[in-house]
Amino acid sequence: MTDPQVALLMLGIFIAFVFLGFPIAFTLMALGIGFGYFAYYDPSRMWRGYNRLDEDAGWWDSVSLWVEGFYNNRIFDLFVNQTYTVMSNEVLTAVPLFLFMGYIVERANIVGRLFDTLAVATKNMPGSLGVAALITCALFATATGIVGAVVTLMGLLALPAMLKARYDASFASGIICAGGTLGILIPPSIMLIVYAASSGVSIVRLYAAALLPGLVLVGLYLVYIIARAMLNPKLAPRPTKEEVPDVPFLRLAWMLATSFLPLALLIFSVLGSILFGLATPTEAAAIGALGGMVLAVAYGAMSFERLRESVYLTVRTTAMVCWLFVGSYVFSAVFSYLGGEHVIAEFVKSFDLTPFQFLIMAQLIIFLLGWPLEWSEIIIIFVPIFLPLLPVFGIDPLFFGVLVALNLQTSFLTPPMAMSAYYLKGIAPPHIQLTQIFAGVLPYVGMVFMAMALMYAYPQIVFYLPELFYGAR
Known part of the structure; x- marks a missing residue:
């Protein structure tokens, strides 16, 4: 066998092992060392x-x-x-700090207060509890970036409230599942840090580029919730005074000041310090971790046990990401040395694709990979295969990265492997069927594709803030 054929065999064995359920980081390292021994x-x-x-x-x-x-x-x-x-890697130093911030905020008992406050503030809107749940999900997901934690906690807090208010089970489930995935797109996102480390794109520019697309997606979700509630009020009946009581204005202002404002200020201080050049992502992540602990103390939720658990979860998740990087770097180095990347590049070039067709092909592959794989594995292992092809088709890696981040929303929402649906099913009342949750999340998959189409039609959605803050590249 020639070296390129050995490289393709290496890739084929890896894909087979992934579908067999082998641990991906150790599979990458084992194949990289095994085939690398032959290569070198x-x-x-x-x-x-x-x-x-x-x-x-x-x-x-x-x-x-x-x-x-x-x-x-x-x-x-x-x-x-x-x-x-x-x-x-200095970029990856921010990962454990942002993870620690997320785990601490998750345990700060702020999410329940935030949802209750927003439910009161939006009670006169169509689908008010759904709107409150989505905004809470967006803020909480942005602060934590941990999809499973957001969906699980919001499923425990918001789903019972919406079901009690006679919301359709599918409609309510879809809101929580879709809102819970926003943290991997909206900065400060762990996924964007991992993409920046894999691609060499500036994480600061990437954060600026992802902000408007994230807000566009949240806006599409809100429009869908309100429109569905207006067209079919039975899906989301207006809450009664017993379900959401009237609150005086001053009391509502105090509720917002003690629930919405602290979390919003934490997110703004972290993201703002990065975007305005006041701190590096690592320094901003340290500010966020400290701010998360301050919030936990202020809400009386800080204890040694919760601190220990947050540190343990941070170390465990960080180790997983870092060993995936180690395995991916070794695997890709050997794969490239054997000529595998050249074979793939020549194969793609042989189709004589336009940039648009290449983007469609790449995003379709990433969409399909999202069924069996986690986002971290896709970003670290498979996205680098496409990166050398971007200059060939004249595609900015910044634009490609935001497209990928949007696309990976679907990996949590598309049946039959919609992990958000499984997270929610695990804590939902027994009468909520998995098929009902699947039916609720599917419209949001369509809105993700709509947001991707808007980005391609109007690229300035991605480039406006990076060019405004840091100038054209």
Whole structure:
């Protein structure tokens, strides 16, 4: 077999192992080291030690030199260097800090107050509880970026309230599932940090580029909720005074000041310090982590047990992301050395695609990969395959990254592998069927595609803020 054929075999084995359920990080490392040993094999290096043996050498010397010769392969140097590169990556330093902020905020008992306050503030709007749930989801998801945590907690808080208010089960479920995924798009997003580290795109420009598309998607969701509630009031009846009581204006202002304002200020301080150049993403993440702890103390939710649990979850998730990077770097280095990237590039070029057709093909592949894989695996492993092709088609990696972030919303919402639906089903009342949740999330998949179409038709949605803050590239 030629080296490019070996590279394609390597990729095929990896995809097969993924579908068999093997741990992806360790599969990447094992295949990278295994095929890398073949790629970097040098007989002269391996057997060099045996020249030092004489006729009287004992078996122990022979074994020691054999072991030394076996490990005298550049793949082991590559593995060590790539591990060090990941651990010293300044962009990735922000990941544990943002994760810690999210886990602390999740435990600060602020979300329940925020939902109750917004339910009162929007009670005269069509679909008021749905609007309140979506805005709460958007703020909470932005602060945490952890889809499972947002969907689960909002499912426990908002879903019972909407069902009690006679909301249609599918309609209510779709709002929570769609709102819970917004954190991987709206800055400060962990996913965008990972994409920046994989692609070399400035995380500051990426945050600025993703802000307007995120708000556009939230706007589309809100328009859909209000329009459906107006066209079919049975889906979302107006709440009674017993369900959402009248509150005096001053009392409502105090509720907003103690629930909405603190979380909004935390998000604005973190995001604003990045966008206005007052702090690096890592420094802003540290501010956010400190702010999250201050909020937890202010709401009487800080305890040693909650702090310990937040640290543990942060370390566990960060380790997963970093080892995925290590495995991906080793795998991609060997894959490229064997000529795999060149084969794929030539294969794609042979179709003579236009930039639009290439974007459609790439986004379709990412959409399909979203069924069996998590967003982290798609960004770290598969997106780098497309990155070398972007200059060929004249596509800005900044624009491509925001498109991918939008597209990955669907990986949590598209049946049969819609993870948001499964998160919600796990804590929903027993009478809520999984098929009802699937039916509720499907319209939001259509709105994600609509937002992607708007981005392609009006690219300034992506480029306006980066150019405004930092100038044209």
